[in-house]
Amino acid sequence: MNRLHPLSGAATALHRGVAGGSIPFFLVSMLDGVFDAVEVGWVFFLAPVGFVVGVAYGAAYYYRFGYELAADTFDIRSGVLSRRSREIPLRRIQNVDISQGIVQRLLGVAVVRIETAGGGETEAELAFVADDEATRLQREIRRLTAEQHAEAPDARSPETDASSAADRADSTGADPDPRPTLLFDLEGRELLLLSLSSVSLSGATLLPLVFVVAGDAVVDLLVSLAEPLGGPADLDDASAPQYGLFAVVSILYGALAAYLLGAAYTFATYYDFRLGSTGDDLVYERGLLQRYSGSIPVDKIQTFSIAENPIQRAIEYAGLRIETAGHGPDGSAGSQSAVPLARRRRVEGFLERATGLETPSFTRPPTLARRRYVARYSLLAAAVVAAAFGVSRVWTIPYWYASALAFAGAPIAAHLRWRNLGYAVADDHLLVRAGFWRRRTHAIPYYRVQTVSTRRSIFQRRLGLGSVVVDTASSRTFARGTPTIHDLEVTDARAIHEETRARLEAARRSRGAEGRELSVTFS
Template identity: 50%
Template sequence: MNRLHPLSAVMYALQYAFIWLWIPMVAVIGLAAVFDPISGGWTVVAAPFGFLIGSAYGIAYYYRFGYEITEDTVDVASGVFARRDREIPYGRIQNVDIRQGVIQRLLSLAIVSIETAGGGQSEAALNFVSEAEANRLQSEIRQRTAEVKERRQQRRRDEAAANSHSAAVDRDSDLDGADQQRPDVAEPETQTGEPTPGLGPDEIGPERPPHMRQADPTADAESTAPHPSQRRQGLFDLEAKELLLYSFTSFRPAAAAGLLFIFFFATDTVLNLFVTLAQPFGGPADLEGGNAGSYGILTIISGFISVLIAYVLSVAYTFATYYDFELGRVGEDFVYERGLLQRYSGSIPSEKVQSITVTDNPLQRQIEYAGLWVETAGYGPDSNGGSQSAVPLAQRGRVYRFTENLTGVETPKFSSPPTVARRRYLVRYSLVAAVIVALAFGLSTVTAFEQWYLAAVVFVAVPPAAHLRYVNIGYFVGDDHLVVRSGFWRRRTTVIPYYRIQTVNTRRSIFQRRLGLASLVVDTASSQSFVWSSTTIYDIDLEDARDIHQMSRKRLQSALRERAESDDLGLSVDFT
C-alpha cells in the first residue's frame, strides 16, 4: 500500500501531541484534589510525558495508514490499535474532492476526500498527499468510476436489447405456427422451381435476422476497450466583474459568526470604539455616565457599525471563497475549482443532481443577475447540506438559458396563488407589527423611553411586505418538470424533474383550512439543511393542490418508465 506524504507524520505527531498533552495534566490535577501525596506541581512532568506519548502515537498512525487503487475498489487501511480496513467500490463513489489550506498550498500538499452516495461524512480522507499525487488520485478514481457507470449502462442496454429480441422471436414463432396450419401456403421456390435448400451457418447472407448472425469479435473488443482519458472541458469562468458583483451583492451568515468572534476576544476594545464613534452624534462620554437618550444613540450607532463590519467581512469571505471559480465537465460530471486562501477542487455527479435552483436577491434583480445552484443526493465538504453552486453569479438571461439547456425544461408560465393568500399575508404581518408595538410599550414601562408609540411606524411596511410576498410566489406544472418560485429577500426558482420526486405532501394549517388553502411540499432525495429547506408551493387552492399532487404521482411513474427504457441520465452536462 501507498503511504501519505512524509510531512503527514509531522502533522499527526503535533496533532496528537497537543491532544495527549492535556490528558496527564487533567489526571494529575484530579488526583491531587483527592490524594494528599500527589501534588499539583507534578503537571510540569506529566505534560511533557503526555506530549511525547502523543507524538509517538501520531508517528505510529502515519506508518499504519495506507491506501491503494485497485481494479474494483479504493482500499484504505488505518488505525494503530483498532485497525480499520475499508474497500470502497467505484460504483458507490460520488465525489473526489481536493482541499488545500494556506499552509498546504505553501508546502504543495493537499487533502483528498472520497465521498460516497448518501453518506453523511467523508468515507475516507487522505491527510496529506502531494499536490501531484492528489491530482493523480482524483483523475484515476474519476476515470474508473466512469468506466463502472459505462459498463452498468451497457448491461442495461444489452438486457433491453435481449428482451426486445426475445419478444421478436416469440412473434416470429407465432407467425410460423400460423403459416404451417394454412394448407394453401406453398413452399418458396428458386428459379428452377425447387424449394430453396437450407443454408448452413457460414452461408447466411446479409439478410439474415439479427438473432442468427455471428458475433463480431471486433465489436467485443471495442466494448471492452479501456475508457479513454477524460479531458476537462470548460463551461463557465467567473470573471473579475462578476466576482466583485457577487461579493458586494450577497451576504454570508458566516460573517455574523466572525463578528461575534471579534467581539468575544476584544470586548473592551470594541465597546470603547462604539462609545468614541457615538459621541459626535450625542452618545455618552463613557459607559458609566449617560442618560436614556445617549444610550439610545449608542445602541443605534453600535448596530449600524456592527452591520457594516459584518458586511465587510461577508464581502471579503465571498471574494476569497469564489476567487478564480471555474466550472467544467469531465465525462458526465461537473467539476469545479475555486478559492484564494483555501483552494477547493471537486465534482458534481450529474446522475446525483436532484433539482436546479436559480437564486437572486433584490439587489441582484435590479442589475439583472442571478446564480445557479444544484441540489445533489449526497454529502460533500464543500456543500450546504447537498446544495452546491454551479454558477455563483451571471447575467440572468444567461443563467436561465443554462437552466433550460441543462434540464430541458420548457419556458415556465407561472401560476399565482389566489388573492385570498395576499389577505392572509396582510393579517400575518399586521400581527407581527402589533407584537413589535407591544414590545416597545413594555420597554417603556421599565425604562425612561416614553415615545413607544413611534414603533407603530412598522405598520407602514405591512402592505408592501404582504404584496411582495404574494407576487414572488408561483408554480408551473410542465410535462416533465415541476417549477416552483418563492421568496423575496432570496428568491428561489427551483426546477424539479418528476423522476426525482420522492414524496409530495399536502399541508394545511388552521388558518389555511378556514380560507380553503393548502401548501404542497415536494421532497427529493437531496439532503436538507438550515439554509435549504424542502421546495414548497405556498397557499394555493385546495383543489389545485390535490390536482398537482395526483398529477405529480402519475408523471413520476411515466418518467421512471421512460428513463428505464431510454437509459437516460436526465441531464445534459453540455449546457453552454
C-alpha cells in the first residue's frame, strides 16, 4: 500500500485542525446565549483541544489512507474510524485525470482522479501525490489496461481494432510507454479565436465578487464612464433620463467586462492544449495556471460531438468534444475537449480518422416543422407583449407597444432553428444536429445506443410529426438533454427508430461473433 505525498498529510491535518478548532468556537458562542451554565471563556480551553483533536484526526486519516495498483484492480483503503476498502477493476475505469493548481505546481504535487461509469461523482480521488507519481499512475493504469485488452480482445470496439492494430504491438511489447503520438496541438491563433469567439459565462461569476470587494470604486468608475455620454455627475442628484442612461451604459460595460473575463478564463483553461494518442488511449493536457492532463481509453468513448456557435460558423471554425460515461474534470460531466477549436474541415478530418465517419449530407425535417416553430415563437412574442402591457399598467413606459416588434422576430427565429436541424443515418453512426446559438452535431455509434424512443406530442400528432430520442450512457446528456431528432414525418421517425435498433442488434452480433472467434484462438 502506498501513502499519499507527505504534504497532503500536513494539509489534511491543518485543514481538520482548523475545522476542529472552530467547531467549539461556534458551539460555545451559540450555547452561551441559550444556557446560563455555558460561559464564553470556555472557548480558550475548548478551541485548542478541538484543534489538537482535528490535527490528530487529519494525521490519522493520512496514515490510514493507502492505495495500490494491482494487476487488474486499483485498490484504496481509507477511513479512520470506519474503514472503507475499494477495488476498482481496471477495465471499468473510464478516464484518469490529473489536475494541478498554481500552488500545487510550485510544491510539485498533483490531484489524481479516477473515473468510472455511473454515479455522479469521482470514484477515487488522490489528493495529493507527487507529480511524477501521478504521471506514473496514469501511465501504469493505461499499460495494465492495454495488457488486459490484449488478453481479452472481445472487450474491444471495432474502431480501436482498426485504428490501433499497429499500436497494440508496442502497447504490449517491450516498450511500456511509447511517447504519445501528437494528434492535435492548439496553435496561438486558434487559442485567441477560441477565447474571443466563445462566450463563456464562467468569467461573469466573478463580477458579483468584484462588487463585494470594491463596490464603491466600481460605482464611481461607472459614473465617470457614463458622464461624458450624458449620464449624471452625481448619483444622489439626477433626473430620471440620466438614471436611465446610467443604467444602460453600466449594463453595457458590465457585459463587456463579463465577456473579457470569460475570454480570459477560456484562454487560461485551454492554454497549451495538446491531444495525443498512446496505445489504446487518448491523452490530453491543457491549462495556464491550473494544469490538467487526462487519459481516455478509446473504447470508453460514447459519442463525439462537434460544437460551434454562430461566430465560429461564420469563420468556418468548430470544436470537437468527446463524451464518456465518467465524470469529467472541473464539473464538465464526462465531456472532454478533443479539439477546442480548429478549422471546420480539419475537425471533420479528425473525426473521420477517429471514427471512420465521412461527413455525410444532413437531412432537414420537413418545412411543416418550421411552421410549428413560428407558432411557438409567436406565443413567446405574445408573452413578451403581454408582460410589457402588464408592466405599463403599473409604471408608465413610453412606447410599450413597440414590444410587438417581437412578433417580427418569430419567423426569423423559427427559420434559424429549422435551418440548423438535421440528421443523417450513416453506416456505423447516427448523426444528430440541433441548435442555433450552440449548434451541436452528435455522432452516436449504434452500438452505444441504450434506448430509442419516438415521441409525439398532441401538437405533433395534429401535423403528423414525431421526434426520435436516442439515449446513450454518456453522462454529458444529463445537463444538455438527450440527442433528439426533432419533428420528422412520423413514418420517417419510425423508420429511423427501427433502423437504429436493427443496427445496434447487427453491431452486437458482429462484435459478439468476432469476440467468440478470437477468444477461441486465444484460449
